[in-house]
Amino acid sequence: MYFSSLDPDRSQFLAARLSGVRKTMPVPAWPRSERELPVVELEVAWVRFSVINHRTKAEQIREQGKAGRNDLFSRDPLGEEAQRAQYSILCGQEGFEDLKSDLKSRRQQEPAIVTADGVLINGNRRSAAMRSLFVEDDVRSAQYITCLVLPADATAAELVDLETELQVAKDFKQDYSWINEALLIEELYERENKDFKRVAERVHRKVEEVRDYYEKIQQVHQLVALSGGTREYVDFIPNETAFAELAKHVKNKSESEAKAVKDVYFLGTLVGVEYRNLRHLRRPDAAELVVNELRSHATLAPLLEALPEVSGSASTSEDDYLLDSFLEEEPAVSEPLESVLRLAATKRPEETVQAADGESIEMTDLMKSLRDVIKSAAQEAAEDSQDRREITAPLERAEKAAVELKRLLDALPKARRYDAWDEREFSAKVDRLEGLLRMVKELS
Known part of the structure; x- marks a missing residue:
């Protein structure tokens, strides 16, 4: 230095x-x-x-x-x-x-x-x-x-400490993007023997906040690396919430669910899907929902048809791949969405790709179609979640009612010890509860 x-x-x-x-x-x-x-x-x-x-x-x-x-x-x-x-x-x-x-x-x-x-x-x-x-x-x-x-x-260490104290620790000045804050926190984390508590003390923030910054930037590292130089860190400054939600969700999930949600979030972020839509796809079948939408899309279906695992072909010749137009080595096709993600990450907007049917697709059009597909999958997931909530709502409310009744039984003897206790008012409320229970039984 x-x-x-x-x-x-x-x-x-x-x-x-x-x-x-x-x-x-x-x-x-x-x-x-x-x-x-x-x-x-x-x-x-x-x-x-x-x-x-x-x-x-x-x-x-x-x-x-x-x-x-x-x-x-x-x-x-x-x-x-x-x-x-x-x-x-x-x-x-x-x-x-x-x-x-x-x-x-x-x-x-x-x-x-x-x-x-x-x-x-x-x-x-x-x-x-x-x-x-x-x-x-x-x-x-x-x-x-x-x-x-x-x-x-x-x-060098004194200068980093001085910069951190003057420009970051005090108030995280507005001209510090979250990406640069996270990169600094990552550097301090490595320097402070990977101790989040010590980093938090350096920047005068809570440990969980420092950890969140570190975990968010790890997701960005992966997406930037996947792009092979096409995408820059500054490209993702507007996407802090999406990376925060992703990092938090995948932390304790199975490997398969974490990969599915990560692929969908990465692809959605690349094509401009708002995090409010992406959050509906934080579920184990996220990739499946998106792939199903891809299969039903007239423009994008040829993309999946070109992938060996989808078409059933075992051939590895260049003609079998849609991705041969932009990848120098054979793509990973363990999951259809992974190759679609790689395409969106590595291609620039001004480029074109060759589909399986020989048609050239402008990347700008392809990205728009991918955006529409992911939004449709998110909408389906949201409706499915609403249906599930409606199905489970009566059971959940019945359980809550049972818990409250148990608390009532525990509290009743104590309340009756006081002169101000109103037994008549209590009996009226019990009668109301009995009436509601009769109505529930009649519906069942």
């Missing part, structure tokens, strides 16, 4: 700038006992953005994919390429223009925090906004940014 060996030229420059500086400010979040840090003004174009900023981790993964470079931010973190990419990410975040307007009118209100060679640990977005104001909008008041400077021997 860049902070394990400071850039000598930059650190010497900043040390010279600090020479003679007397002004300091306390930073309560700094983990050391000496929390007073020197204050200095630095040119906004000179400071460097932190490329280990957890606020932008998912966006960095996306940019690495676009560039085809896993070392985009690690090979030369302070170099022009990495810094330009990080600046672009920061400028593209929601609310950036509002932040610029605020800084233009009110100027900088809180100091940023930098390492001894001028890398921002806190204040990256403000610095990017000020740089944009100065460089692009020629706002001269944004030329310098006020910074607090950390000691030259600050460690």
Whole structure:
């Protein structure tokens, strides 16, 4: 990491700038006992953005994919390429223009925090906004940014702790997406010997909340990996509730049910089915319901016909597969829905697939059809659940009534000990109960 060996030229420059500086400010979040840090003004174009900023981790993964470079931010973190990419990410975040307007009118209100060679640990977005104001909008008041400077021997762990305390633990600021929060929590979990209690203490949250974030991101990891690079972590920022419900449901379920529900949730999320519909499919036969809808769909039925286990063919030639148009290796066909999911995950919207009957299908049309199919399956599941509730409701209510009557028998002797007890009123209520029971027996 860049902070394990400071850039000598930059650190010497900043040390010279600090020479003679007397002004300091306390930073309560700094983990050391000496929390007073020197204050200095630095040119906004000179400071460097932190490329280990957890606020932008998912966006960095996306940019690495676009560039085809896993070392985009690690090979030369302070170099022009990495810094330009990080600046672009920061400028593209929601609310950036509002932040610029605020800084233009009110100027900088809180100091940023930098390492001894001028890398921002806190204040990256403000610095990017000020740089944009100065460089692009020629706002001269944004030329310098006020910074607090950390000691030259600050460690990686101390910097992560500081970022966590300043930007996450206090209030989980709005510019932290849930994906990036979860990625940070996952990193802390590994660092804290896989102890959720210790992570919860770090971020000032309940243990169950931290665990939920960790379990949600595990589901996202699986779907991103399944896509083979087609889908990015940032694509799933709008789907937090779906991943939360999925992670909670599969936790204590059998392997078969967990897989069925996971496949349906993953496919539904990819094609844009709302979580309110998907939740009806949290049941052991979820995959079966969706596959049945696929078989009855005119456009999608050829997809299932091309799968060996469905058609009954044992052939493994390329002509037997719908998926040969986009998979280099033979697809897993242990379950029809799995191959459909793989198709939706790995194909881009602008692509087409070749169906078993030779027809080309636009992915945009295919995704819409899949969305309709899953919604239909969800509706069927909802109606089935309603029917089951209606069937079991009388039994459940009878059981509750029996429990209440048992409580009545236990409470009656105690109540009769008091002078204020009204036996006549009680007898009237018993008569009403007897009348209701007669009606129930007459219906049976």
